[in-house]
Amino acid sequence: MKRFFRLPALGLAFTLLFSTAAQALTPDQCRDLLQQYYIDDIPQTVLDQETIQQMLEALGDPYTQYFTPEEYKLFTSSMEDTVLVGVGGTFSLTEGGLLTERVFEGSAADKGGLQVGDIVTHADGKPLSGLTLDEAGQLLRGEEGSSITLTYLREGKKHTAKLTRTAFLVPTVYSQLVDGHIGYLDCDTYGVDTLTHFVDDMTAFSGLATSWIVDLRDNPGGDYYASMGTVGCFAGEDALSYLLDNQGKYSAYRTAVESRTMYPALVLTNENSASAAELFASSIRDTGTGILLGERTYGKGVAQSVLDQTTLPDYFPDGDAIKITSYRFYSPGGATNDTVGVIPHLLLDDDLADEAALLLSTPAPAGDTTGYLRVDLEWRWYIDLDQALSPEYQEAFVALLEALPDQVKVWQGTGGADGWTQTSAAALAEAHGLTDYTRRGFTDSADSPYRASIDLLATYGILQGTGDGTFQPETPLTRAQLCALLAQALNCKMPSGESQFTDVDMNAWYGPAVNALASMGLVNGVGGGRFDPDAPVSHEQFVTIMGRLAQRLSMVMDLAWQNRPDTAGDSFVGWSDWAAEEAWLLAEGQTGLLGNSINLLWDLPQDIDPDAVTTREEAAALTCTLLQWVGILPELS
Template identity: 40%
Template sequence: MKRILSAGLSLALGISFCLTPAAALTAQQAGELLDQYYVDTVPDSVLGQEDVDSMLQALGDPYTVYMTKEEYDAFLNSVNGETLVGIGVSIQNAVTENGFLILSILPDSPAQEAGLEEGDYIQAIDGVTVTSSEQSASLAGQEGSKVTVTVLSGKTGKVRELTLTRQEVQVPIVTYSLVDGVAVIECISFGDTTAQTISQALTEHKDLDRPIILDLRSNPGGVTDAAAGSASYFTGSGVMAFFRDGQGRYTMVKTGSQYPDLTDQPLIILTDSNSASASELFSAAIRDYRAGIAVGERTYGKGIAQIVLDEETNPELFDGDALKVTSYRFYSPFGVTNDTIGILPTLMLSQQYAPAAAMLLTASQPKDSQGYWKLHLAGCTFYISQEQAGQAEYREAFEQLLEALPPSAQLKQGLGGSQWITVSPAYAAQTLGLSYHCRWNYNDLDQCIYTDDVATLSVYGLLGGFPDGSFRAQQSITRGEFAVLLSAALNLRESNSAGFTDVPSNTWYADAVDAMVAKGFLAGRSSTTFAPQDNLTYEELVTILSAVSSWVCTKGYAVADEPVPAAKQVDYAAFSSWAQAPAWRLSTLGVPLDRTSPQAPATRDQAAHLICQFLRAAGLLWNV
């Protein structure tokens, strides 16, 4: 029998830690732990394996792993910061004409003690002039050994020779600095020091009247409490997440008064496809509480959490080693999963332009509006300097930012004083002589009834048209087409072939059909056929989305098996009997339904409308 996680266990939220150890833990002991803590029922075929390695391989969960003492130490270092032996500098890989450019100095390091600074150059190491990037390895070495470096000051141009003693240096998991007057925090993991360092950064820069940038790119996760506490400094204390075990029981993660809201400035989060787990939990809290926006790529989509069982939790079973077990599915403060789906950014931009676009959004509120744009987005207000946007290093990023704006964004141009006038992104681009390519510029957009929904999905790359530039809003949607649309919105990953004879593996919808069937959101017409060219009716769309809702959010899960209340049955009488309960369940989420002709074939326009409204009602969009 599983039980609620005890207070002494911490939740680890991180990307897969791939191991193939020889376990000291016996198969019987591992089986008992899995049976007690694993998020799903563990099959007998798994529990019957003869050794731990075979058991974990049969389980097929890359996040449930056994770790030897050495591997557990490495795992803890990956969360709390790596320890290296060297002089404590971060350098640019490419060799410049002056040698290695020093990008940063690690705290409490030999380099810091010697007075080296960011922007200095290492010209020679132990008397050998730097000519190759491979020479950087010689800065590291055995603890206590010495290395002589020739350093060119980036400020004074003076050259000096220094002999430093190599020592252990902790690589910080959070750093912060002022970049052109903007507080920029870089976080590579949510560990023991993350919340404290973020608090220091906000306190130190509390007088800045500009948005703050937090870089979570390639942040694989960390520990729940660290992510929750860090988010609280931007949102105020409160509920940060929910965790649900295999029996449907919830554990709430809530921060207290020791995590006060330290800033009124909006937060700009930088994300990419490697931002995962605890970093997604953090981003979801910022989204739900409307404390900022995310700029960049859709995140990885790891919505399950692990507990770590070690000698602290089970001293009779472990001696420095540990077992990491997937025990929970986690949800945002408002009950939304990011499992597979990830976090959709507010502004979807490539990594080439995301950092510069974020910097453009950090201008202070001007006393005179002349020369500025004002942007209302996801409950936040940002100001953009026209002068900065016109600079060579920002022009393309500004163009991409304008193209990434969803239709709900409000862009205004300053007329001087306190006057602002609403303008289109195309007009803003034109004022700087930039091109502007609207992401939803279909040549038959006038045929759409749900124009904003079509535009919103298109701006996030979840919807597309035909090669001739049309959208064909009133065309009926097929089962294959809807599988592609919905699997893209949910970011479903490829799965094994469902084996339908009428879905060849080389068709454009095959992967989407397989993924939807694997999740249980779609089924074949028979055991061997799917009928991808058949049209879907409106009530079939509703039924499919209702099934998805129980996976996407806690509200959908709560009513997944509920019948239509007697008082509401008349409202869904137009639906077929099998579709009435799903229609009611979807309505309870706040998805508006068309009840006039639910048995009629659904159009592409209606499909886009339902998907967009579903994403919005479930809380997957940043209030856009």
């Protein structure tokens, strides 16, 4: 759906941000600001650098940047509505030419009658078939006031339109009412205009839209408050998110925007959905006001303070600015998305997310359930089987079935107003001859007492198995395997370069994972510069590592750890001192609604031998339980 209309501007901004123009901010002022605002302690080696550029390079944070006045203007404009000159549409490549995906209001394409779905075959008589997207785009671009004649197909019939290129507005949010009842909101960034667009567009579709699709694919983020305001459009006032500052203090932020709908959102994400877009997605997940479809998001869980002439005129008299990572942010449920990203309820290829969302946007059957499916996932979603099995939608339907966890109830209509019988994704695939369907899971997990956890992690791509379709649940877990499991769960950005350990080869299948986990402080070596990757992991070693992970992933877990009583760990007789408190955090440190302790371990603490070897199925059980408890894996109800 999103192709090229914003890319030229973004590409220019990205290039300029790495220029070496003269700086008005002095190095001493930069040191002062970094020490005052940066989320973590600044190493002395960073402060010892002579220039601002050297300091920021030594810091190694891609989100902390200095802007010259020109660069700052480009940065701020990248999060605002944009005025471009041209035809005024967005297009994607097809065999026959360019498929029209958007027509902007008031543009030349709009005035010339071009519509979404039209296939543009020729520009000024030149065929577009066989060209690259950039080559075709060059033919459509031109100076304001110049003319172009487009030939296009609509429902197989040939048409022509002579257009006069003009300036047109590209909003940060593009909206469309699909099929008369689906509000489609494509949000490209979060800036000063974004919330206004959400409010105006949702108001315009009020009374018509019975479901909403919010497209955050390739949305790089933007303003924190704009993101939370748009959350309020669905969750209403008082939806919370949290910020952690460099003093270790948490603060809450409440939305002040009234809900604009009683209907849920289907949020589309991909690996380029980042920052404020991730906050929106995780907030919709945590507030139960919709579900997420697509790919796991980027994993930028930190927020920046932008310091400029308005906030610090003595530091920035010439219009330059600096952006400094100052906070970590947390979803309403207290989960971070830093590194780990946001995992959608339905994990599938983002190229199929449009069709999958449209399938789930089917209105509830009126009077007769025959030919319908119902998916109970936070809300009740309906699918028209005829549409799902059509050539246009079948690939997306198969992907949707593969993405459904076993815990999600699926029903098939049997007639009448309330006739439903429970079925499964596998049964539906077999009944309708969907030979491309492949269940995500393992051939040897059926007899494991932790089968549900193993299969759920497989559905979300966290467990990879042994490569032959098996998981080998009862096999002892090695230190290398544990690192590979957690690196996959955390979606780690794998390091390169030299290994931290003499016995870990970076070319080994586990090498980058071991080093990634060690850099995060989750695992340690065994002494002498060694890691001992093939050694088994004892229960107390495993629980200690998972306790550290819990603190990293969750504000709730971190606060429980900070406020642990002096007696924490005393009841874990036989456990090493270095493991007892983390065992307490996971077994006794969380409370339920009635004040009861919640045990997250795979067994009762007294029945776990701290020195025994951890099995792969035990590791899967605790990993799954922890990720669900802290909100990294979505609730399935």
